[in-house]
Amino acid sequence: MATVVAFHAHPDDETLLTGGTLAAVAAAGHRTVLVVATDGHMAALDGRKAVRLTELAASAAALGVDRVAHLGYADSGHGAVLYADPPDRVRFLRAEVAEAAERLAAILREERADVLLSYDRNGGYGHRDHVRVHEVGTRAAELAGVPRVLDATMPRDRAARIMRLLARMGFRRDDVDLRSLYSADAEITHRIDVRAFAAQRKAAVAAHRSTIEQAGSYAAIAKVILRLPAPILGRLMRWEWYVEEGAGPVARPLDDLFRSARD
Template sequence: MIPDRRLLLVHAHPDDETINNGATMARYAAEGVGVTLLTCTLGEEGEVIPDELRQLAADHADQLGGYRIGELAEAMAHLGVTDHRWLGGAGRWRDSGMLHTPPNEHPRAFWRADPAEAVAAVVAVLREVRPQVVVTYDENGGYGHPDHVQAHRVTMAAVDAAADPAAHPTLGAPWQVSKVYWTCLPVSVLRRGQQALAEAGQETGFAIALDAGELGDATADELVTAEVDGEAFRAHKEAAMRAHATQITVRGSFFALSNGLGQELLATEHYRLARGEPGVAQGREQDLFTGIDPA
């Protein structure tokens, strides 16, 4: 049986999905929505936090990507998501690292992917899963990482191509996505989180960002069009974040990546509508499927 409501999330690396959308994914999975995660790389270039696992890193054994396959599987189990795929198959494209670094020059770097091949790989998933809603990044990829930017470009192009009967005719029947959302963090929520971290003092052991830009690009509150309340699934998201142990440290209501800068662990997650019609006339949508007739 195909669920009436179907959601596809396209993310660059393992852990991106849980940080940005973990509570949303858990909530919808529990509600019987068909939730599909499509991850573009194995995250081979990630910085490893635990001392005992640092030999996995790209500049040592270069086994981090394989290890993160297991981390992501565990995270999905905590979120209740059973349909997870790797774009082009596991390892087809490699984590590109940051611009102007050696990993960005790797021949399999996702940043250097043949656009036609990468778009076709997403089209195949879109036409198979037939999601009404797609979630990915904005044009800057949230904070400018090449793989995030590439995921945005490839996804947006694939949404158009999937609806075109003349495009990729061997990849299945055309499918029109109803809505595309870009995951985002409102400026007010970022500020609130940093204030909460400051009030927690030394208890978390995390540093406070001197410049909010160090935590990524926040979105002006007036541009945020949807917020999904996943408070009932906070524990699921926290467990999934802990599963990404090479990349994330969780302490109480806060977490940090390898830079040690604390951030608030959010169970209400925010989105900006990029394609499609808003489901409410005023205010923010509370459900990404608002206004969509199941089909």
């Protein structure tokens, strides 16, 4: 039995890149822990902080996750302005990498994590909190001596297609550089077949009701996912992808689930 810790920036991020992975790992009988750096909360004073974390708990339950933890930071948002901190905590970008890594490492040690799921070095599409997840995740795994780190990613051309589709739907992101989206095919080392877990993934996406009501790009993707019958979603979104630094011929925890992308 292994323990897999998935580290994410915001509540809802767990559903799109690693939702199927978490469901598959849990279904295979392993322990799964979901850690978010931020509560996904931008404004200083409203009730959304609690709402986002409650929705995260429901999403995690749908995926079979055993424990959810929050590192205690606020969302840094994107765009030119980094807003002032809320009264009781700092935005993730203002935290020292070493300090945030120590908070995550404490959980990794407590859980005796075998595998950490983090983000690729581009932070996927480049949200500053997502880039920071890669930095903090890498450092925390070193501090805690986690044997295996898999950075969640996506093939670049597939990600670019999705960005173009979102732009046509009115969600154009001029700050996104299509040339450094996620990972080139050659950088991707592993993939996991999540076809059988489409129903769980849909339930996890649906749990993030307040984000869906905000009608942003997550909502646009969520609406497509929620409209598809599970067998079709399973076929269209069959794989989740990872980059493992230094991946080689040595056997590592959960090699049966995380298959080489070259197979």
